[in-house]
Amino acid sequence: MHQQHQELLAALNACVAACEHCASACLQEEHVQMMARCISLDRDCSDVCALTARLVARGSEHAAHLLRECAEICQACADECGQHQHEHCQQCAEACRRCAEACRQGLAA
Structure with missing residues (x-):
């Protein structure tokens, strides 16, 4: 698998874990x-x-279609979580920002 795909998959999976933890x-x-x-x-x-x-x-x-949607929802989630001072929200916001950027880079490739 391409190195870029591995990095994208890592960002996506890290975002899943951060979002699940934050929601809980x-x-x-x-x-x-x-x-x-x-x-x-x-x-x-x-x-x-x-x-x-x-x-x-x-x-x-x-x-590609999902990457566009994913970047959009990750940014929305990052914006929302970033408004809260809880550590889990701040960590989630950061994971979502990284994932949104990875999705945008995936689209550009």
Whole structure:
């Protein structure tokens, strides 16, 4: 597999893990209702990243379409998580930013 694909897959999988962890941690926060959008975006982002990783790994002709969507949702999730001071949100925001950039680079290749 191409080195660039390996780096993209690593970013996608790291984002899945960060989003899943963030959503679970948000559910444990005292004011969970205030975290509703964060949790929702975490779940959506995780699902889209996982699907994108599968399509990239198999060389699907539809991977490019998913990469565009993935970059968009990763950026939205990063923006939302970045507004919260919880460490899990900050870590998720960073993973999402890295993934969005990796998706954009994947499209440019």
